[in-house]
Amino acid sequence: MSGSAAGGEPGAHAFQVDLRGVVDLLARHLYSGPRVYLRELLQNGVDAITARRAVDAGAPARVRLRPLPGGGLEVTDSGVGLTPQEARDLLATIGRSSKRDLDLGVGRDEFLGQFGIGLLSAFMVAESIELVSRSAVDPTAPAVRWRGFDDGSYTLDVLPDASVEPGSTVRLQPRRDAEHWLEPATVVTLAEEFGGLLPVDVAVEVPLHAPGQPDEPAHGEQANSEQANSERAHDERQRVWRRTSATELPWRAARPDEDAEDRATRLAGYCERTFGFVPLAHIDLDVPVAGVSGVAFVLPQSAPASSAVHRVYLKRMLLGTRVPQVLPDWAFFARCVLDATALRPTASREALYEDEVLLATRDALGAAVRAWTLDTLRARSALTRRFVDAHHLALRALATTDDDLLDLAADALPYETTDGVRTLTEVREETGGVVYASTVEEYRRIAAVARAQGLVVVNAGYVYDADILARLARRHPTWGVRPLGAQDVAQVLSTLPPVREIELASFVASTNAVLEPLECEVQLREFEPTSLPALLLQDRDGEHRRTLARTVAEGDDLWGEVLAGFAEDAQPRRLVLNCANPVVGRLVDAPPGEVRDAGVRSLYVSATLLAGEPLRARDAELMNGSLSVLLEAGLPAVTSETGRGPSADPAPDPTPDPTPDPTTDPTTDPTTDPTTDPTTDRAPKPTHDPTEGHR
Numbered sequence: 001m002s003g004s005a006a007g008g009e010p011g012a013h014a015f016q017v018d019l020r021g022v023v024d025l026l027a028r029h030l031y032s033g034p035r036v037y038l039r040e041l042l043q044n045g046v047d048a049i050t051a052r053r054a055v056d057a058g059a060p061a062r063v064r065l066r067p068l069p070g071g072g073l074e075v076t077d078s079g080v081g082l083t084p085q086e087a088r089d090l091l092a093t094i095g096r097s098s099k100r101d102l103d104l105g106v107g108r109d110e111f112l113g114q115f116g117i118g119l120l121s122a123f124m125v126a127e128s129i130e131l132v133s134r135s136a137v138d139p140t141a142p143a144v145r146w147r148g149f150d151d152g153s154y155t156l157d158v159l160p161d162a163s164v165e166p167g168s169t170v171r172l173q174p175r176r177d178a179e180h181w182l183e184p185a186t187v188v189t190l191a192e193e194f195g196g197l198l199p200v201d202v203a204v205e206v207p208l209h210a211p212g213q214p215d216e217p218a219h220g221e222q223a224n225s226e227q228a229n230s231e232r233a234h235d236e237r238q239r240v241w242r243r244t245s246a247t248e249l250p251w252r253a254a255r256p257d258e259d260a261e262d263r264a265t266r267l268a269g270y271c272e273r274t275f276g277f278v279p280l281a282h283i284d285l286d287v288p289v290a291g292v293s294g295v296a297f298v299l300p301q302s303a304p305a306s307s308a309v310h311r312v313y314l315k316r317m318l319l320g321t322r323v324p325q326v327l328p329d330w331a332f333f334a335r336c337v338l339d340a341t342a343l344r345p346t347a348s349r350e351a352l353y354e355d356e357v358l359l360a361t362r363d364a365l366g367a368a369v370r371a372w373t374l375d376t377l378r379a380r381s382a383l384t385r386r387f388v389d390a391h392h393l394a395l396r397a398l399a400t401t402d403d404d405l406l407d408l409a410a411d412a413l414p415y416e417t418t419d420g421v422r423t424l425t426e427v428r429e430e431t432g433g434v435v436y437a438s439t440v441e442e443y444r445r446i447a448a449v450a451r452a453q454g455l456v457v458v459n460a461g462y463v464y465d466a467d468i469l470a471r472l473a474r475r476h477p478t479w480g481v482r483p484l485g486a487q488d489v490a491q492v493l494s495t496l497p498p499v500r501e502i503e504l505a506s507f508v509a510s511t512n513a514v515l516e517p518l519e520c521e522v523q524l525r526e527f528e529p530t531s532l533p534a535l536l537l538q539d540r541d542g543e544h545r546r547t548l549a550r551t552v553a554e555g556d557d558l559w560g561e562v563l564a565g566f567a568e569d570a571q572p573r574r575l576v577l578n579c580a581n582p583v584v585g586r587l588v589d590a591p592p593g594e595v596r597d598a599g600v601r602s603l604y605v606s607a608t609l610l611a612g613e614p615l616r617a618r619d620a621e622l623m624n625g626s627l628s629v630l631l632e633a634g635l636p637a638v639t640s641e642t643g644r645g646p647s648a649d650p651a652p653d654p655t656p657d658p659t660p661d662p663t664t665d666p667t668t669d670p671t672t673d674p675t676t677d678p679t680t681d682r683a684p685k686p687t688h689d690p691t692e693g694h695r
């Protein structure tokens with residue numbers, strides 16, 4: 001648009017605008033693509049209708065889109081129109097908008113547009129834009145024709161033609177290579193997408209049998225027959241108006257004979273058409289202060305949190321189909337369709353402006369989704385089960401911050417336990433408490449022993465679970481929720497008969513002497529699985545008391561005495577030997593000496609590995625030392641001449657068969673392999689895989 005030198009200051013000039021540069025900027029950096037041209041034209045038509053209806057409530061509300069045979073597009077609205085003077089003022093200046101002032105007597109909030117750049121977006125697809133208009137509010141004003149060209153020039157003519165109807169018609173002459181944007185099928189698609197929920201009557205003129213319509217003859221079938229061809233040619237010339245807008249919002253549509261179930265079915269159909277999935281349920285959304293209404297659809301399967309985007313309309317014009325941040329992060333199991341009147345768009349009109357109204361709206365929508373979630377969990381219905389199955393991860397996320405949901409989560413969420421899949425409430429009712437392993441590794445290590453002893457341990461190793469359990473323990477101290485401790489396991493392992501205990505007292509004493517430098521003491525038990533020779537139990541309290549004992553030993557006399565009162569029954573780590581295991585059975589009855597001690601140390605090292613503890617340098621040294629003692633005792637002595645034993649002939653060997661027995665050898669025992677689930681012989685799911693746990 002041509003600028004003139006500014007008046008006022010001598011030497012002052014008006015900026016010149018390079019229109020092609022501006023259009024390029026809009027196309028590449030503001031809008032997501034040329035397709036938005038149609039939204040801007042629809043928006044101008046709807047705003048013009050709003051302005052006219054502010055002064056004449058009964059005025060028609062109609063927008064007609066007519067793809068032209070030669071390749072252009074004509075958009076006619078029954079809106080307020082423009083006088084020649086208004087056209088000069090508003091269309092000749094980029095950034096000028098009638099919708100920011102109240103000259104027309106309608107508040108700015110009523111309009112979709114506000115920036116004064118929308119019409120320019122048509123230059124993304126058109127080389128020229130013509131607007132023919134007649135004012136509906138000033139009957140004396142003549143019609144006007146404004147023509148803008150993509151080189152930045154424009155013309156303005158007053159039309160003597162008195163037959164021009166009030167309202168406006170915009171005609172686009174396509175740009176080369178942009179013709180497809182103005183074709184009937186594209187125009188229908190764009191009009192439905194952007195204006196599908198507009199409250200005005202929008203229609204596109206299409207051939208009677210638009211290409212691709214189902215009643216078109218299939219390829220090859222009849223297509224060559226002369227009669228069919230002439231019928232088609234006739235139909236092509238026949239034009240019909242295809243309605244692309246709705247009179248009511250789908251979630252607001254009041255149907256007299258419709259009950260709740262029918263409405264749910266209708267909304268599910270709408271969800272399927274819009275999002276492509278049949279929802280588990282819908283949640284009505286209403287935030288009157290922000291002028292927001294809509295519906296959230298609960299996904300039938302879990303979905304990544306990052307895909308939580310929503311379809312948002314502003315004043316019933318589509319803002320975007322992938323708008324993020326509409327619901328709180330935890331509500332990633334729902335997809336919304338929303339219409340808002342008080343939320344503000346960014347200049348591209350494709351995203352929401354992050355302001356306080358949006359923050360408050362997000363909170364209010366979150367509250368509605370949360371209320372539905374709580375009700376659904378309380379209902380314990382078939383829907384509850386399907387919802388929990390599909391979205392337990394989102395529920396776990398929410399339970400880490402929401403106390404009401406935390407309590408319901410205890411009732412509803414499934415957990416892997418050593419007694420099968422259970423809810424925490426079931427575990428509590430059955431066992432009087434909830435003992436949990438905080439990591440998957442810890443759970444896997446203890447599962448076989450615990451299961452065999454009937455000790456119920458909950459696997460809280462997956463994402464959010466240890467947090468949830470710790471929060472439950474704080475919130476309900478009487479529920480007996482606590483992490484698995486050494487004493488839980490020790491208590492359920494059977495003790496030996498007293499006579500046997502007495503028999504083995506000297507073994508215990510000498511073994512304790514062997515283990516003492518390792519801050520460990522031995523305990524003899526008999527337990528399942530018998531294939532497991534030894535278990536190293538770590539007692540967190542014991543750990544603490546051991547630190548205290550060390551402090552006592554190092555402290556001065558006065559403090560030493562005080563601290564000693566607390567440190568008395570310091571419990572070191574415990575190496576629990578399973579006397580039901582054949583190897584251990586032989587070891588406890590073996591004569592005292594170096595070989596037996598080496599056997600004890602080997603068991604200690606394998607139990608340390610099984611417990612997932614790293615081997616310290618001292619442990620590795622111990623292992624090598626024990627190994628050489630055991631080898632020396634088990635292998636024939638080496639002679640200096642042959643480098644082999646005294647006899648190479650296969651004389652009967654008095655030592656036991658060194659071939660490992662898979663049922664007794666800790667190194668081949670599946671339970672010693674922390675990557676294998678000893679109960680099922682199947683590799684566990686990767687640790688902390690949030691999407692796979694708990695099934």
Ligand SMILES: Nc1ncnc2c1ncn2[C@@H]1O[C@H](COP(=O)(O)OP(=O)(O)OP(=O)(O)O)[C@@H](O)[C@H]1O
Nearest residue numbers: 044048090097098099113114115116117118119168
């Ligand atoms: N169909 C129409 N009928 C009447 N007036 C129109 C029409 N189209 C455009 N106008 C006038 O031209 C002005 C500029 O239009 P334009 O689309 O560039 O900006 P806008 O609609 O005001 O704001 P936005 O940039 O947010 O769309 C409008 O404010 C309006 O006064």
